[in-house]
Each structure stands twice: as C-alpha cells, then as structure tokens.
Amino acid sequence: MISRRSFCKKSLLIAGGLAIPLSCLELFDPKRLLAEKDDTGARWVFLVDTRKCVGCGFCVKGCKVENEVPYDANVTRTWVERYIVTKDGKTHIDSPKGARDGFPNKGIDIGHGRLEEIKDDDIEKAFFVPKLCNQCDNPPCVQVCPVGATYQTADGVVLVDRSWCIGCGYCIMGCPYGVRFFHPVFHVAEKCNFCYHRITKGMQTACVDSCAFGARRVGNLRDPEDPVTRVIMTERVNVLKEEYGTKPQVFYLGLSKEVK
Amino acid sequence: MVHGEAWTIKEFFTYPNEYIYWTIQIVMYPFMTGLVAGAFVLSSLYHVFGVKQLKGIARFSLVFSFALLPVAMLPLLMHLQQPLRGIEVMMTPHFTSAIAAFGIVFSTYGMIVASELWFVFRKHFVETALSLKAVEGRSALQQGEYLLFSILTLGAWDISHEALETDERAVKKLAAAGIPVACFLHGYAGFIFGSVKANALWMTPLMPVIFICSAVVSGIALCILTYILTMEIRKQLARRRRLAHPELPSMEELKSAEAHVVAMTSRYLLMFMVAAITLELLDLIFRGYTAVKSWDILRSVIYERDFVNIFVVQYGLGNLVPFVLFLIPGLTIRRAAVGTVLVLLGVFMMRWNVVIGGQAFSSSFSGFMHYVLPIWPDSMETLKEGFFGAMIVAVVPFCIFYVLNKVMPVFKETH
Ligand code: SF4
Ligand code: SF4
Numbered sequence: 001m002i003s004r005r006s007f008c009k010k011s012l013l014i015a016g017g018l019a020i021p022l023s024c025l026e027l028f029d030p031k032r033l034l035a036e037k038d039d040t041g042a043r044w045v046f047l048v049d050t051r052k053c054v055g056c057g058f059c060v061k062g063c064k065v066e067n068e069v070p071y072d073a074n075v076t077r078t079w080v081e082r083y084i085v086t087k088d089g090k091t092h093i094d095s096p097k098g099a100r101d102g103f104p105n106k107g108i109d110i111g112h113g114r115l116e117e118i119k120d121d122d123i124e125k126a127f128f129v130p131k132l133c134n135q136c137d138n139p140p141c142v143q144v145c146p147v148g149a150t151y152q153t154a155d156g157v158v159l160v161d162r163s164w165c166i167g168c169g170y171c172i173m174g175c176p177y178g179v180r181f182f183h184p185v186f187h188v189a190e191k192c193n194f195c196y197h198r199i200t201k202g203m204q205t206a207c208v209d210s211c212a213f214g215a216r217r218v219g220n221l222r223d224p225e226d227p228v229t230r231v232i233m234t235e236r237v238n239v240l241k242e243e244y245g246t247k248p249q250v251f252y253l254g255l256s257k258e259v260k
Numbered sequence: 261m262v263h264g265e266a267w268t269i270k271e272f273f274t275y276p277n278e279y280i281y282w283t284i285q286i287v288m289y290p291f292m293t294g295l296v297a298g299a300f301v302l303s304s305l306y307h308v309f310g311v312k313q314l315k316g317i318a319r320f321s322l323v324f325s326f327a328l329l330p331v332a333m334l335p336l337l338m339h340l341q342q343p344l345r346g347i348e349v350m351m352t353p354h355f356t357s358a359i360a361a362f363g364i365v366f367s368t369y370g371m372i373v374a375s376e377l378w379f380v381f382r383k384h385f386v387e388t389a390l391s392l393k394a395v396e397g398r399s400a401l402q403q404g405e406y407l408l409f410s411i412l413t414l415g416a417w418d419i420s421h422e423a424l425e426t427d428e429r430a431v432k433k434l435a436a437a438g439i440p441v442a443c444f445l446h447g448y449a450g451f452i453f454g455s456v457k458a459n460a461l462w463m464t465p466l467m468p469v470i471f472i473c474s475a476v477v478s479g480i481a482l483c484i485l486t487y488i489l490t491m492e493i494r495k496q497l498a499r500r501r502r503l504a505h506p507e508l509p510s511m512e513e514l515k516s517a518e519a520h521v522v523a524m525t526s527r528y529l530l531m532f533m534v535a536a537i538t539l540e541l542l543d544l545i546f547r548g549y550t551a552v553k554s555w556d557i558l559r560s561v562i563y564e565r566d567f568v569n570i571f572v573v574q575y576g577l578g579n580l581v582p583f584v585l586f587l588i589p590g591l592t593i594r595r596a597a598v599g600t601v602l603v604l605l606g607v608f609m610m611r612w613n614v615v616i617g618g619q620a621f622s623s624s625f626s627g628f629m630h631y632v633l634p635i636w637p638d639s640m641e642t643l644k645e646g647f648f649g650a651m652i653v654a655v656v657p658f659c660i661f662y663v664l665n666k667v668m669p670v671f672k673e674t675h
Contacts, residue, residue: 004416075262079276093626098276111271111627131275140457146359147348166348167341169281170359176458178275178623182263187341244457260273260624 042155043221044194044249047228047237048130051254052215055080055128057102062210064100066195068185075181076100077192078132078207083258084108086122091258099128129259130216132207133158133179133192134240134248141171141180141191150189156221156249157196162188176244194218221249263341266642269630274622280631283645285339287615288653290449290471291478291608293332295657297446298479299325300373300438305528307376307435313524316517319380320490320670321483326373327661333366335653338644358452365448369441376434378414379427381668385412386419412667446475453614460554460625461561461618466543473536478607480529484522485600486661488593491518494671522596526586529603537579540610557625565628566617574613578606 063078064071079098085091094109107115139158142150149165152158160171165188172180172189183190195205199218203209208216219228231237237251240259252259264279299321305311306318337346350363389409392402416423447468453459454467495514502510509517544562547555562570582599616631634646643649 073262074265075277081273091626093273093624095273095276111274112269143356144358144456146354146357146362147345147352148354164345164348164352165342166345168336168339168359169341170357170452172281173456174458176623178278181277181279182281182341184262187263260626 041222044135044156044199045219045221045228045232046132046135046194046250047217047219047231047253048250049215049217049253050127050129050256052213053080053128053130054213054215055082055099055103056212057099058210058212059130059207059216060098060100062206063192066198066206069190070184071100073184074098075184075190077179077190078130081129081131081259082108082126083129083256084118084126085124085258086118087124088122092116092118093260125256127254127256129252129255130207131177131179131240132250133194134177134246134250135194137247137249138245140174140176140244140246144170144174146170153196155200157194158191159193159196160189160191162186165189176241176246177248263641266639267632267634267645269632270627271630272622272627273624274627274629275624278622278629280616280619280629282615282619283339283631284633284647284650285335285645285653287608287611288335288650289332289339290446290453290475290615291611292328292335292653292657293446293449294471294475294478294607294611295482296325296328296332296369296479297442297472298476298481299328299483300442300479301476302480302483302525302528304435304439304442307431308439311524313520314528316521317483317487317525320487321479322373322377322380323664323668323670324483324486324657324661325479326377327664328657329370329373330660331653331657334656335650336362338649338653358448358455361448365441365445369438369445372434372438372441376431376438377668378412379431379434382413382416382427383419383424384668385409386417389413390417408667443472447472453618458623459618460558460621462614464543464547466539470536470539470543473532473539474607474610476532477529477536478604480525480532481600481603481607484525484529485597485604486658487525488518488522488597488600490671519593522593523591526591526596526599529600530583530586533579533583533603537575554625557621561617561620561628565620565630566613569609569617570613574606574609577602578609579603582606 057080060076060079063069064076067077069075069077074097076098079095081093081095082099082103083091083093092108094103096103096105096109105115107117110116135157137156139150139152142152142158145151145165146168147164147166149161150158150171151161162183167182167188169182169189172182175191180189180191182188195203195207198205205216205218208218217228219226219232221229221232223229224233231253232251235253237253238255239248239251240255241248262279264281267283268279270278302314303318303320303322303325306314337343340346349360350367353360353363389406389412392398392406392409395402398406450468450471453462454464456462491514495511498509498511498514547558582602585595585599585602588595619629619631621628634642637643637646637648
C-alpha cells in the first residue's frame with residue numbers, strides 16, 4: 001500500500017514536474033520565435049510634423065468617430081497639446097478635452113475650469129504637439145499585462161483583446177505616455193492602435209485622413225521606398241521620453257525641449 | 261462618466277487620459293496581504309525559532325492568517341473592471357507580468373498554511389470526531405459535525421505520542437518553508453509597484469523590502485490587537501460562566517496570560533518597526549540626495565501636497581507615537597491596544613501614500629491629480645471603489661475568523 005508520506009512526495013513531484021515543461025512551452029513557443037524573426041512584413045511607424053500642426057483638433061474628432069470612443073467622454077485615443085513658453089522661461093501647457101474642439105479659449109486651461117490668461121507680449125514661442133500611442137518596440141504595457149490581453153503583432157502594433165482584458169489597469173500604470181484609459185462602454189483597457197483595421201488594408205489612419213495640414217503620416221519602416229521611412233532615416237527626428245527604454249515608434253519633426 | 265473621473269480632480273497640465281485608476285481597493289490589497297504575511301511570520305517565530313513566550317499567540321495568528329488569506333484577493337477582484345474574468349489570471353499566466361505571479365505564489369502559500377493548520381489541529385479533529393462518534397443517537401447537527409470532523413482528519417486517526425511528535429516536526433518544516441513564501445507573497449506586491457518604471461515614486465528596488473518590513477509590522481500589530489479584543493470578550497464570558505463551571509480559568513489567570521503575551525509580542529513589533537522606518541527613510545533621503553529629474557515633482561508632492569498624510573499621520577501618529585507608547589516601561593494592555601491601532605493606521609497610511617501619492621502627479625511632471633474618496637455610493641463603481649467597498653474588505657476576515665474558530669478553536673488549550 002502506498003503510504004501517505006510517499007503519496008504526498010510523489011504528488012508534489014508530479015505537480016512540480018508538470019509545471020516546469022508547461023512554463024517552458026510558454027518560453028520557447030516556436031511560433032513566437034518565428035514571428036520575432038519574421039522581418040519581411042511591415043513595421044508600422046508614425047511621423048508627426050509639429051511644425052505643421054495648427055491645433056484644429058480635426059484628428060481628435062476623426063479618431064473618436066472612427067474608433068467608437070464616446071464623443072463626449074473625457075478620454076481620447078489621440079490628443080493635441082498646446083505649449084506656450086513665456087519670456088520668463090515658464091512653460092504653459094494645456095489640452096482641453098484633448099483638443100477635440102481645438103483650442104476655443106486663448107487662456108490656458110489649468111484645471112477646475114479656471115483659465116490662465118497670458119499676454120501676447122510675454123510669449124516667447126508657442127506650438128502644438130499631437131500625441132498618440134507610440135506603439136513601442138519594447139512596450140511596458142505588454143510586459144505587465146497579467147493575462148496577455150495586451151499584445152504586440154508581428155508588424156509592431158500593440159493591440160488590446162477586448163474579450164480577454166480583465167480590467168486591472170496595470171497597463172495604464174505601466175505606460176509612461178499616459179495614452180491608455182478604460183473604455184467607458186466596454187470597460188476594458190483602450191488605446192490607439194494606428195487604426196489597425198485600416199492600415200492593414202492599405203488605407204491611412206483616420207487621424208491622418210482628417211489632418212488637412214499634413215502634420216500626421218503613417219508609414220512602413222521596413223520599406224525603404226516609403227516616404228515616411230525616408231524622412232525618418234535621413235532627417236533629424238526625435239521621439240518622446242526615450243529615457244524609459246520603450247523604443248517609441250512615433251517620430252517627431254521639430255520637437256522642442258519643453259515637450260513633456 | 262469614464263472610469264476614474266468620479267474621484268479625480270485635476271490641476272495644471274495632466275494628460276487627458278490620466279485619472280487616479282488605482283484607488284482605495286489597491287490600497288487595501290497590499291494592506292491585507294501584508295496582514296496575512298505578518299500574522300504568519302509571527303506564528304512562525306514560535307513554531308520555527310521556538311520562541312516559547314509566543315506560544316499563546318502563535319496558534320491564534322496562524323488561524324488568523326488563514327482567515328485573512330481569501331481577503332487578500334477580494335480587493336483586487338472588486339477593483340477589476342471585468343471581475344468575472346478575474347480567474348483568467350490563474351488560467352493564462354503571462355510570465356512577464358508581476359501580477360501574474362499572484363496565482364502561483366498565493367496558492368502555494370495557501371497550501372502551506374492549510375497543511376500547517378491541519379497538522380496543528382489534527383489532534384483536535386480526531387478527538388472531536390471520536391467523542392461525537394461515542395454519542396448515541398446523534399442529532400442532525402451532531403451528525404453533520406461528526407461528518408465534518410471525520411473528513412477533516414483525512415483518515416489519519418492515530419493520535420499516539422509518536423504520531424503527534426511527527427506532526428510537530430511537520431509543522432516546524434512547513435512553518436520554515438512558509439516564511440520565505442510569506443515574504444515573497446508580500447515582497448512581490450511591492451514588486452508590482454516597484455517595477456512600474458513609468459511612475460517616479462514607485463520605481464525603486466527597495467519597494468519589495470519596504471513592503472515586507474511594514475507587512476510584518478502590521479501583521480503583528482493586528483494579531484496583538486485582535487488577541488486583546490478576543491481576550492476581553494473571553495474575560496467577560498469567563499466571569500459569567502465561572503458561576504456554573506468553577507474549573508474554567510479565572511479572570512485573573514486570563515489577565516496575566518494576556519499581559520505576558522502582549523508584552524512579549526510588542527517587543528518583536530518594535531524590532532520590525534525600526535527596520536521598516538529605517539528603510540523608508542533611506543528611500544526618501546536617497547531620492548532627495550540623488551535628485552534626478554523627477555525629484556522636483558516628487559518633492560512638491562511629498563513635502564507640500566501630501567505633507568499631512570506622510571509626516572503627520574504616517575510618521576508622526578503611525579510610527580513615532582506608538583514607538584513612544586511601547587517604549588515607556590510598564591506596558592499596560594490599554595496602552596498596547598492604542599499603540600497597535602496607531603501602528604495599523606500608520607501602515608495603512610504608508611500604503612495609501614504609496615498608491616495614491618504615486619498617482620498624485622501626472623506623468624507629464626507638470627500637473628497634479630487629487631483623489632477624493634467616494635463615501636456615499638451613487639453607482640456600482642463608487643460603491644466598489646469607495647469607503648463601503650473598503651469596509652467590506654476590512655470586515656470579512658473577522659467573519660471568516662469567527663467561523664474558523666468554531667472548527668479550529670485557537671484558545672482550546674487553556675480550557
Ligand atoms: S505608448 Fe504606452 S500604450 Fe502605447 S505601446 Fe507604448 S507603453 Fe504601450
Ligand atoms: S487592464 Fe486589461 S490589457 Fe491592461 S494589463 Fe489589465 S488585463 Fe491587460
């Protein structure tokens with residue numbers, strides 16, 4: 001007869017033994033390795049020309065409509081920031097409602113519905129900076145998601161599986177760019193996905209289509225002939241918050257040091 | 261209304277999608293987990309290191325730790341936007357995520373505590389089952405009890421001297437194995453925060469250690485406090501029952517046992533408190549000294565916006581005052597009770613200041629967010645993540661403890 005002691009020992013051994021190969025399966029998933037090596041497909045990137053943005057907010061509107069983010073909710077997949085640097089060296093920033101309606105007020109929105117007036121004479125420089133998910137090459141949001149609901153596709157876009165996300169918010173905390181939020185209707189993590197449903201069909205993203213000034217462009221980094229790729233390769237582009245090691249794939253032309 | 265909007269007030273420039281997403285429940289989570297780990301470490305002091313004086317509280321804290329265990333999960337569940345999918349964390353472990361380790365560590369720990377409890381109470385299970393077996397014509401209730409206790413023995417009816425000694429050795433081994441796992445259980449709760457590089461306040465490798473130390477502090481404090489309270493109730497009961505059963509321990513006997521245990525345990529409490537405060541101060545000084553880019557905004561949060569929460573409530577009321585209370589010679593039960601309540605408050609505030617304080621500033625480093633705890637719920641969201649949600653989490657372990665105490669009486673020996 002099997003003694004209790006040996007039964008316990010054996011079952012522990014079996015459980016432990018099973019756990020190891022199972023975790024190996026995850027670590028050495030051949031499909032994943034193949035996908036990581038696969039560099040024949042696209043690598044989607046974004047190019048923002050801050051010198052061309054006028055802060056009209058059409059891109060924000062276009063995105064909301066295209067991607068079913070409730071129009072009046074105070075969250076948005078993409079937004080535009082306004083920077084006003086005054087002569088005393090201070091930087092004033094705002095983005096009322098993500099600039100969905102542009103910037104209707106001259107004063108800077110400082111929260112609580114209050115506006116800070118800035119005299120024209122005091123202004124040193126002012127500009128607009130559109131923001132969106134950077135589709136990081138090393139995305140912390142994918143790293144921290146406990147159930148793998150946030151994942152990265154082979155062409156570099158980070159997506160959220162709405163049917164799998166448990167809504168813990170870890171990815172929101174993990175993203176240094178503050179681009180993520182909870183979708184008010186689906187109650188799962190939500191963010192910009194470069195209009196994946198459009199770009200994979202050869203179309204432009206909704207924000208690129210709505211921008212009348214050519215401040216936004218989407219391109220394929222693995223295609224040397226792509227005009228966006230050419231700009232990124234040959235001109236002086238910059239990325240946001242490089243120090244976090246996320247390897248952002250949204251490139252900026254004419255980025256100023258004040259941009260946060 | 262989007263999630264977070266109900267309780268967030270924004271000031272200056274914050275990114276449009278930024279809200280306080282991790283609220284009171286995420287404060288409760290490390291707090292409750294800390295209590296679990298702390299209670300277990302306290303009971304292990306007796307079982308592993310043979311600190312005889314702690315015998316009275318060791319069983320108690322072990323059962324209490326088990327009662328707290330399911331509650332460590334509750335706040336997480338209440339905070340999820342998709343609570344029904346919560347189980348997916350166990351089903352689809354994603355090994356790069358700190359939260360995913362939860363399932364593994366948590367169940368390992370649960371199994372260790374459960375088996376330790378079984379060995380500790382096996383004798384009681386067998387005796388109860390045997391005595392019920394002897395009863396002729398059992399009532400339905402007794403029959404149910406008999407079945408329950410027979411099942412709990414798991415077929416091991418041997419309570420000879422040797423068998424019990426083997427049990428004791430098993431308890432010792434399990435308790436020893438449990439210490440690292442308990443520390444890990446809580447250390448990784450600290451890791452969840454410490455590894456978020458996007459947050460300037462959380463990002464420090466010290467976070468897990470700080471969490472472990474304050475966990476032990478809070479666990480011991482809660483055990484002392486609950487011990488005092490239960491003893492108080494027992495004293496009152498004893499007064500009434502002694503009229504009928506003079507063989508029961510008298511008020512005075514209970515009182516002196518209580519004073520002894522409390523004095524002993526509070527010495528360990530003090531030790532861990534010193535370690536916890538040292539680490540926290542080290543972290544604070546280090547940040548100020550190195551003053552990296554984020555220090556500007558951190559300083560304004562720590563020294564201005566959260567000054568009262570951090571220095572007055574957490575360090576002052578929660579650390580300094582109890583410290584003095586415990587150090588003044590001639591510790592009385594009442595003083596110990598006040599001290600432990602303050603210690604618990606201090607540890608809770610530490611969690612609060614880490615979780616809420618860490619979200620008090622925008623990742624743009626140019627704006628602030630203020631959290632207003634929802635008191636009266638006006639929706640499911642404000643109920644779950646408001647005052648009442650937190651209260652539910654706080655009360656449940658005591659209910660579980662009450663039930664567990666029926667099956668595994670922690671005070672049986674003194675009867
Ligand atoms: S910008 Fe944020 S949400 Fe987008 S991929 Fe990077 S970390 Fe993830
Ligand atoms: S909120 Fe959803 S997508 Fe984000 S980490 Fe949690 S489960 Fe993953």
